[in-house]
Amino acid sequence: MKPRALTFSDSELAVGVAGGDAAAESSLYEKYSERVLYLALSERHSREDAEDIRAETFLRVLQALREGKLRKPDSLPSFIVGIALNVMREHRRQRAGTDALTDREEEIAGGESPEAAFLDQEAARSIAEMAARLKPREQQFLRMYYYEELPKEEIARALGVREERLRLIKSRALKSFRAIYEKLKRG
C-alpha cells in the first residue's frame, strides 16, 4: 500500500489545501517536510535553525495556498523551494542583525562542521565498518577525494590507478555504506 502522501498529486495537494482540506495539508507536510529540512541543512544552517526554517516555510506555504497565491498548482514543488529559500534569506538577515556572526560557517551551532548535521550515529558506524572492509588504497582515495577535495587526476596519479578505477571504488564504497547503514537503521 502506498503512503498516503503519495496518493495525492501536487495539483491535488495544492487544490485541497486551498479548499481547507486537513488531509491535504497533512499530506503536503508529510511529502515535503524532509525535503525542506534537508534543503536548509544543505544551505549550511544548523539543525536547530533548519527546524525553525521548516516550520516557518510550511506556515507560509499553507497560508499562500489558502489565499490562492499559487497560480499553477503543478508547480507546487518549485513554489515551496522558493518560499523556503526566502525564509532562509530572512533568517540569515535576522541572525546578522541580532548578533555579529555574519560568516556562514559561524552560523553552524556549536562551531561544528557544516556536514555534521547530516551525520547520525548509524552513519558514523557505517562509515567505520565500510572503511574496515576497504583496501588501504581505497581508503586513501576516499580521504583524498571527499576530505582533501583533490582533483581526480591528481588522486589517480598519486595512487597509481586510472580515473575509471576511482569511479568504481567510489561506487563500491557508497554501496557498502548504504547496505550497512540500512541494516543499522533497521536495528
Place this chain on the structure above:
Amino acid sequence: MIQNGPRPHYGLSMTHREAIDGEVAERYALGRLSPGERRAFQEHFFECGDCFARAQETSRFVAGVRHAARAGVLPARPAVAPTRRGWLRPAFAAAAFASVLLTAALGWLLFSQMPGLREDLARERQARAQAERDNQRRLSQANEALADERRQRESERARLESQLELLAQQRPPAGADGRPRAGAPPVVSQANTPLVILDAVRGARGGAHQLALGGGAAAATIWIEVGPGESFDGYRLQIFRGGRLVETVSGAKPNAYGAVAVTVPARLLRPGAYVVKLFGVKDKKPELVGEYDLSVRGAR
C-alpha cells in the same frame, strides 16, 4: 573548493537523466555546483524522490567520510607520485640512476654470483657436518676410554682398600698421632720379652749395649733412664743401622721409674750394630738427650 569546468546551464529545470549522468547529487553534497545548477537541482529533488534520497545519502556519506578522516580512521594519503617531467629533474634523475644501478647489481648478484655462492655454502655446510660427526666420534671414543680407566681405577682402589683393611687388622692399635703407640702391648701375649737398658748419660759413649732376641721373640723393649728435672713435653726415639734410619717412635713419656720404655718389633732388629738416639721434645722442637750403641744378637 574545487572549481569544475563549464557545465550545461539548467535554468530552473533539470531532468532526472541530467542529474544522474552529471553526478549532480554528489556535486550538490560537496558544494561543487554553480548557483544556477544548485537551484535547479533543489527544485528537481523536490519533485524526484529518487534524487532526494540520493542527495540525502550522499550528504550523509560525505559527512561520515570527512568525520572519519578527521578521526584518523582513513589513512593520510601517500606522497604524490612524480610527474613525467620529474624524471628530468637532476636530483630525481640521480636517485633514479642510482636505483637502476643498484637493481642491476642486485640482478647480477642474484643470477650470476648466487649459484656459485650457494654451492660454496653447501660445501661448507657439508664439511662442517662431517667435522662435527668426526668430533662426536672422537668424543665418544674418549668417553669410553675414560670410563674404562675409571673402572680400572675403581677396581684397583677396591683391591688396595681390601689390602689396607687386612693390614689394619695386623697392626697394633694407633696412638693419638695416628702412629703405632710405643710400648703398646703386642697383639699376642708373650713370655720372656727381651729387654735392654740403655744408660742415660748425656754425651757418654760407653760400650755397646747387648740385646739378645730369642727365637720366639716378637718384640724387644728398650729401656732408657732419663735424668730427673727434665721438663720435656715428651721423647722421641730413633734407631739407626749403618747410618740408615730403621725406626722412629714418638710421644714417649717417662714412666714411674723415671725411664722411657719403647717396644720395637723384633723383625726390625736383625743381628748387627745399631745406634739409638733419644730426643727430648719441647714446643715441638727436638733436643738430643742421649746416643747409645746397641748390638743385637740372635734375632730370628
